[in-house]
Amino acid sequence: MAVTLGTAGELTRRRFASLGRPALIASTLVAGGLTLIAVIGPWIAPYDPDATDVLAAHQGPGARHLLGTDSLGRDILSRALAGARLSFAGPAVIMLISTILGTALAIFSAWHGGRVDRMVNRLLNVMFSVPGVLVAVLSSAVFGSGFWAPVLALGVVYLPYMARVVRSVAVRERHRGYVESLQLAGMSSWRICLRHLVPNVLPIVTAQGTYGFGSALADFAAVSFLGLGIQPPAAEWGVMVSEGRSELLDGALQQSLSAGTLIVVTVVAFNVLGAQLSSRSGGRR
Amino acid sequence: MTPAPLFRIQDLHVRLRHRGGERTLVREVSLSVRSGQSVGLVGESGSGKSVSIKAAMRLLPRGTRAEGRIAFDGGDVLTLGRRELARYRSREVALIHQDPRAHINPTRTVGAFLTEGVVHTGQMNRAEATERACALMADVGITDAARRLHQYPHQLSGGLLQRVMIVAALLPSPRLIFADEPTTALDVTVQSDVMAILLEQIRERQVSMLFVTHDLDLAAAVTDRLAVMYAGSIVETGPSAEISARPLHPYTAGLLQCRPSTAEVKRLTAIPGRPVAAHEAGTGCSFAPRCPFAVERCRAERPHDRSIEGRTVACHRVEEIADRLEERAS
Numbered sequence: 001m002a003v004t005l006g007t008a009g010e011l012t013r014r015r016f017a018s019l020g021r022p023a024l025i026a027s028t029l030v031a032g033g034l035t036l037i038a039v040i041g042p043w044i045a046p047y048d049p050d051a052t053d054v055l056a057a058h059q060g061p062g063a064r065h066l067l068g069t070d071s072l073g074r075d076i077l078s079r080a081l082a083g084a085r086l087s088f089a090g091p092a093v094i095m096l097i098s099t100i101l102g103t104a105l106a107i108f109s110a111w112h113g114g115r116v117d118r119m120v121n122r123l124l125n126v127m128f129s130v131p132g133v134l135v136a137v138l139s140s141a142v143f144g145s146g147f148w149a150p151v152l153a154l155g156v157v158y159l160p161y162m163a164r165v166v167r168s169v170a171v172r173e174r175h176r177g178y179v180e181s182l183q184l185a186g187m188s189s190w191r192i193c194l195r196h197l198v199p200n201v202l203p204i205v206t207a208q209g210t211y212g213f214g215s216a217l218a219d220f221a222a223v224s225f226l227g228l229g230i231q232p233p234a235a236e237w238g239v240m241v242s243e244g245r246s247e248l249l250d251g252a253l254q255q256s257l258s259a260g261t262l263i264v265v266t267v268v269a270f271n272v273l274g275a276q277l278s279s280r281s282g283g284r285r
Numbered sequence: 286m287t288p289a290p291l292f293r294i295q296d297l298h299v300r301l302r303h304r305g306g307e308r309t310l311v312r313e314v315s316l317s318v319r320s321g322q323s324v325g326l327v328g329e330s331g332s333g334k335s336v337s338i339k340a341a342m343r344l345l346p347r348g349t350r351a352e353g354r355i356a357f358d359g360g361d362v363l364t365l366g367r368r369e370l371a372r373y374r375s376r377e378v379a380l381i382h383q384d385p386r387a388h389i390n391p392t393r394t395v396g397a398f399l400t401e402g403v404v405h406t407g408q409m410n411r412a413e414a415t416e417r418a419c420a421l422m423a424d425v426g427i428t429d430a431a432r433r434l435h436q437y438p439h440q441l442s443g444g445l446l447q448r449v450m451i452v453a454a455l456l457p458s459p460r461l462i463f464a465d466e467p468t469t470a471l472d473v474t475v476q477s478d479v480m481a482i483l484l485e486q487i488r489e490r491q492v493s494m495l496f497v498t499h500d501l502d503l504a505a506a507v508t509d510r511l512a513v514m515y516a517g518s519i520v521e522t523g524p525s526a527e528i529s530a531r532p533l534h535p536y537t538a539g540l541l542q543c544r545p546s547t548a549e550v551k552r553l554t555a556i557p558g559r560p561v562a563a564h565e566a567g568t569g570c571s572f573a574p575r576c577p578f579a580v581e582r583c584r585a586e587r588p589h590d591r592s593i594e595g596r597t598v599a600c601h602r603v604e605e606i607a608d609r610l611e612e613r614a615s
Contacts, residue, residue, distance in 0.1 A: 114347065177387035180344065181453075185402030186375030196390050 013211070016275035024276040030269035031210075034262075037081060038088035045078035049235045058252060068254045071247060076240075076255050080262060083235035087263075090151050090220035090229070091213050097155025098216075099209050102162030103201070107193050109163075110170035120167075124160040132157040132219055140228035147230060150223040157219075158212050165208045165278075169201050203281035211274025214267040221263050237263050289359065290317035291493050292341075292461050297353035299336050299345065299517075308564040310336045310349070312517045318461060323487065323494035325504030325525060327540075328514030329560045334497045337514075338463050341495075342380060343370060357461070375406050379454035381483070383466040385446040389438045395449055396434030403457050414456070421452040425482045444475035451483055461493045469498070480507060501540050505529035513537045516571035517563025523596030531607075533598045535576045538610040570601070578606050 016023070042049070046066075053073035061068045067076040109120035132154060139153035140146075173179070174197065182192045223229035224238030232239050237259040244256030299311035311333040318324045328334045340351045343362060355362040357377060365373055382388045389398050400414035409417065415434065422430035425448045438446060447467060454462055467483060468476040484507055487494050498504050504511055505525045513521045513528070513536065521534040532538040539556040558575035569584040570576070576583065580602065588601045600606075 177382060177384070178390045181380075181382075181388045182390075182402070184342065184344075184374045184380060186371045186406040187402065191405065196393075200390070200392055 013271070013275045016272045017279035019272065019276070023272050024280075027269045027273035027276060030265065031273050034084065034266050034269065035088065038084040041081040041084040045075075045081045047075035047078040049074065049078040049082035050233060051075075058247070058250070060252070061254060067258050068252070070243065070255050076258055079235040079240060080237070080258050083237050083240060083259070084262070086147075086230055086234060086236040087217060087221060087238070087266075090147065090154075091216035093151045094154045094158055094216040094220065095209050095213050097152070098158035098162050098212065099205060101155075102159045103166050103198070103205055105159070106163045106166035106170050107197055107201070109167050110174045111189060111193055111197070113171070113174070117167075117171075120163075124163055127157075127160040128164075130157065133222055136219065136223045137226065137228055140223065145228045145231060150220060150229045154216060154219055154223075158216055161212055162205070162208050166201055166205055169204045170197060173197055173200050204278060207274050207278035207281050209274075210270055210277055214270030214274065217270070218263060218267045288319075291320045291322075291358060292495070293317040293354075293356045294337065294341065295354040295356070297337065297340060297351065297355065299333070299340055300350050300352070302348045302350075307350075308562075310517055310563055311340070312563050314353075314514075314517075314519055316512045316519060316522065318493045318495055320460070320493055321491045322510065323484075323496055323508045325508035325511045326495060326497045326514060327499065327501050327504045327511060329499055331560060331562055332514040333517040333563060334514050335465055336517075338380070338465055338495070338497055341463065342374060342378065371406075375402060376408070376457050377459055378461045378463060379457065379459040381447075381450050381454050381462060381464045381467045384470045385443065385450045386438060388450070389446070391438050393437075394434065395436055395438065395441065398438075399434070399449070399453055399456060402453075406457070408457055418452060418456060421455055422449070425451050425486065426478075427452075442475075443471050444479055447471060447475075447479050448482060451479075451486060455486060455490065455492075458490075459492065461495065462487060463495050463497070465497045466499070467496075468503075501529065501537070502544055513540070516561050516566050518571065518599065519597075520572065520599045521596065522598075523594075527594075527596065531594075532610055533593060533596055533603050533607050534572075534600050535578050535606065535610060536572045539575075570599075578602055578609075 037044075051074065053069070055073065056065070056069050057071055057073035059065055059069040059073075065075050065077065067080065069075055070079070105120060109117045135157050136150040136153045139149045143149040179192060179196070182196060220229060221236070221238030221241070224236050225242045227242065230236040230239050232243060240259035241256045241263070244252075244254075244259065247255055294314055294316050297311055297314040298309065300307045300309055314333070314337055316324065316326070326334045326337065336345070339345050341355055341362065343365070345351055351363060353363075357373060360369070360373075362373065396415065396418070399418040400411060403409050403414050404411050418434065419430040422433060427433055427445065427448055433441070433449075441449065450467075464483065468480050471479060480503070486492075494508075496504060496508055501513070505528065508525050511521075511523065511525045511528045512519045513534065515536050521528065521532070521537050523533075528537060529541065532541055536556075543554055543556065545553055556575055561571060561574070563571070567584070569586055570579070570588050573579040573583040582601055586601070588599045590597045590599050591603055593603055593607070
């Protein structure tokens with residue numbers, strides 16, 4: 001959920017960061033592998049993820065269907081592989097929005113300092129206080145369910161996390177001597193920000209973006225799970241967890257369990273990777 | 286009549302807003318630099334020399350206010366508009382800092398650093414800038430310039446990086462260079478090299494220099510005129526050689542007395558007391574509490590500049606004590 005940066009979240013993050021090099025390698029492999037699946041998933045799926053086969057419904061894991069089939073006889077493995085694309089596309093767009101807007105706001109705030117900086121900080125504090133999933137649910141309620149309503153809402157919800165972290169690094173960079181030298185050399189504020197400050201805060205932007213991606217994926221899946229994001233019969237992990245609920249009563253765990261496991265593994269992999277990157281970027285002491 | 290100086294500070298006051306009131310950082314500073322001349326501005330930490338330079342570059346931080354007149358080539362620096370200020374800063378004057386490493390973007394190459402400014406302001410195109418940078422690098426004794434251009438700041442030593450800074454300062458062909466303790470952060474063995482290179486370059490190009498340092502001997506050796514600062518004010522101005530040979534202000538004399546000598550082994554002396562900031566100075570002479578010649582008048586009344594022996598000295602008793610100072614300093 002979006003509360004990952006609270007006190008508990010911060011502790012988790014420190015713990016993730018202290019795991020060291022093996023964690024960096026492992027999380028890179030897992031996150032990279034899952035991202036690859038998100039790209040090529042639909043092509044490597046053994047069956048058509050949307051093809052129903054009522055005669056083969058409710059099958060347990062077996063040789064023909066490695067993870068079994070759901071109530072409509074669709075191959076769960078194929079749906080999980082193909083669903084990775086939508087499950088990743090949501091957080092990818094969320095992070096794209098929050099990263100671009102958040103970084104821009106952070107640089108703007110750091111550059112001007114003083115009153116502007118205080119106002120921006122106050123604005124960020126207000127934004128922090130709004131629960132993310134609630135905003136996404138409201139957005140779906142107002143603009144209709146689907147991909148874009150929750151994604152745009154979460155993009156704004158994730159903005160302050162990016163902005164706060166990047167601002168702290170940008171403030172430090174802004175007061176380094178080289179910025180003054182560039183000003184003296186006759187360069188405009190725009191040029192200094194875009195060509196010097198932005199590249200120099202990119203490491204922390206990347207780290208925070210990676211960290212946030214995991215949390216955004218969980219939030220996006222949660223909205224779909226609630227029935228307000230991606231709609232069935234489309235294959236998406238949140239939708240799969242939701243659809244598998246009715247089968248739980250019959251003792252068929254595989255659909256909810258496989259999609260749920262994928263969500264958890266992805267979130268952890270990206271969170272660990274993000275914490276590792278940020279502890280290595282010099283952005284955090 | 287002598288021509289008007291290239292750069293002139295007249296009656297400069299710098300004040301800082303502080304807890305509702307104001308604190309004076311620099312008081313009544315006047316000094317001028319003629320074309321091709323180098324002037325030394327000497328003083329302890331906190332005496333206001335760097336603040337004066339910052340004021341001259343219009344780089345004072347928020348909350349500070351500069352009053353008085355700073356003229357460059359007849360124009361008033363303090364009232365320059367945005368465009369004129371950018372032009373003044375990027376083409377007319379240049380600043381060399383104490384710590385070169387802090388003033389270069391560590392993630393960009395030396396070549397990008399050197400050429401970006403002059404290309405951006407349209408003074409030359411990239412090829413010309415690179416070519417001129419290479420030539421200047423050779424002039425300041427950087428071998429293998431073409432390779433250095435592709436290196437990052439962390440691959441260069443402090444001395445080398447300061448030479449790069451000298452190249453950066455000279456590249457836009459400025460008429461005046463502010464050198465703010467350019468050798469202080471360097472290794473002692475490198476200091477004299479860098480200083481010699483800087484001097485050679487500015488003399489060759491007829492560039493004026495305002496050299497800020499706390500090293501009175503160094504300043505006297507490399508400049509034509511000296512201005513000695515104490516507690517935000519200039520206490521003595523005059524030709525460098527004369528000041529170091531015959532100081533007329535007790536503070537200058539005290540500084541000269543403090544320097545170690547290689548000719549004889551003796552205990553290092555120090556001026557008693559501690560340096561005061563401009564805002565701590567009372568109504569009298571700010572040096573009075575530490576001055577061995579101070580009398581009642583010194584503590585009560587701020588001394589005005591007096592002209593004596595072709596110099597300007599801010600001391601009530603300069604005529605009486607001039608000869609005694611010379612004895613003490615030698």
